Amino acid sequence: xxxxxxxxxxxxxxxxxAALAAPKQPPTPDSSAPSYDMKAQSLLDLxxxxxxxxxxxxxxxDDKLTWRPSPDARSFAEVMLHVAGxxxxxxxxxGAQPPAGFNGKDFExxxxxxxxxxxxxxxxxxxxxxxxxxxxxxxxxxxxxKLGPQANAGDVVYxxxxxxxxxxxxxxxxxxxxxxxxxxxxxxxxxxxxxKAEQK
Numbered sequence: 001x002x003x004x005x006x007x008x009x010x011x012x013x014x015x016x017x018a019a020l021a022a023p024k025q026p027p028t029p030d031s032s033a034p035s036y037d038m039k040a041q042s043l044l045d046l047x048x049x050x051x052x053x054x055x056x057x058x059x060x061x062d063d064k065l066t067w068r069p070s071p072d073a074r075s076f077a078e079v080m081l082h083v084a085g086x087x088x089x090x091x092x093x094x095g096a097q098p099p100a101g102f103n104g105k106d107f108e109x110x111x112x113x114x115x116x117x118x119x120x121x122x123x124x125x126x127x128x129x130x131x132x133x134x135x136x137x138x139x140x141x142x143x144x145x146k147l148g149p150q151a152n153a154g155d156v157v158y159x160x161x162x163x164x165x166x167x168x169x170x171x172x173x174x175x176x177x178x179x180x181x182x183x184x185x186x187x188x189x190x191x192x193x194x195x196k197a198e199q200k
Contacts, residue, residue, distance in 0.1 A: 049164040084124040094153040
């Protein structure tokens with residue numbers, strides 16, 4: 001048994017040694033079509049998150065729109081306006097011009113009115129959507145040297161998507177701290193309960 005084990009080990013060692021000693025082959029260039037459509041996926045992601053921002057804003061009680069977790073943190077209203085304003089700022093990194101009269105410095109504190117916050121979210125989403133829909137595939141690959149040696153316009157869109165998801169998580173935490181269940185979670189629970197009741 002020991003002799004068979006050692007023989008097998010020697011064969012295995014020989015195969016590993018031969019594989020490591022073999023000359024390295026350069027990788028074959030990938031000429032297949034891309035399997036990921038960044039334009040379509042980013043628009044889908046941003047649209048879903050936009051709907052959740054609006055739904056969550058509408059679900060927050062009036063007296064909680066100005067709630068903040070600590071004195072030095074943004075209030076719920078300021079987070080929503082920050083999201084709306086960042087769409088102009090982030091897309092501005094690739095040359096998109098914000099609407100006339102937009103003041104990024106004061107925008108976050110410009111209102112605590114729910115209807116106006118929702119309006120600002122919707123307006124900035126339409127702006128972002130128009131900018132991204134208007135980009136060709138070649139424009140996604142356009143280099144933006146001021147942002148980094150290999151940075152391109154697609155990176156800017158990616159930053160916008162990642163930023164939106166980050167702030168959605170923040171807004172959900174704010175809502176939960178105030179006893180507000182996100183509307184999409186409440187709807188999913190109601191649907192599950194309804195399905196369970198039908199199965200009885």
